[in-house]
Amino acid sequence: MTTALARIKPSRAAIASLAAIAVAVALGVGAAFGTARGTPAPDVAYTLLDGTQHSSADWRGKVVLVNFWATTCASCVHEMPQIAALHEQFKARGFETIAVSMRYDAPASVVHFATTRRLPFGVAIDNTGAIAQGFGDVEATPTTFLVDKRGRIVDRFVGTPDFAALGERIESLLAAPA
Numbered sequence: 001m002t003t004a005l006a007r008i009k010p011s012r013a014a015i016a017s018l019a020a021i022a023v024a025v026a027l028g029v030g031a032a033f034g035t036a037r038g039t040p041a042p043d044v045a046y047t048l049l050d051g052t053q054h055s056s057a058d059w060r061g062k063v064v065l066v067n068f069w070a071t072t073c074a075s076c077v078h079e080m081p082q083i084a085a086l087h088e089q090f091k092a093r094g095f096e097t098i099a100v101s102m103r104y105d106a107p108a109s110v111v112h113f114a115t116t117r118r119l120p121f122g123v124a125i126d127n128t129g130a131i132a133q134g135f136g137d138v139e140a141t142p143t144t145f146l147v148d149k150r151g152r153i154v155d156r157f158v159g160t161p162d163f164a165a166l167g168e169r170i171e172s173l174l175a176a177p178a
Helices: 012-032 074-093 107-116 130-134 163-175
Strands: 045-047 053-055 063-069 095-101 122-125 143-147 153-158
Touching (some): 074 163, 153 163
Parallel strands (some): 063 095
Antiparallel strands (some): 143 153
């Protein structure tokens, strides 16, 4: 017994349209999850709390941890000492850490947090959201990116990473040629 659906043969145009829709959906899903691994870090400019201006172009030849956080995020506050410990452990070997506060975080709260906790790395306030947008419209905190010496994003963590594994990953990236 043959059903009516079994006798329908889609045209080439219909197949091409479905393929185009599938590609669009796949690209949309990728965009929803942010910047993909292996892609170049976005070209972003930022000012640290000390007033110095920088850009992602400064990262060439370094391994960089970019952490998006907020003072109102309990997980972010909890992981900050571990991020500071990683920074201290690897900074002499070409490792850099940038903590980027989200645009909804009050600048005074960010300054107070960084000062009272004596964060040993650069802190930027993303008051326009441009840095978060550059990294794929980051919204969830904490979100952390690891950038290799060639300026490529090699890891992306949403939530608190496994810091032991992250330390091993940083070690291997520092040992790799530029």
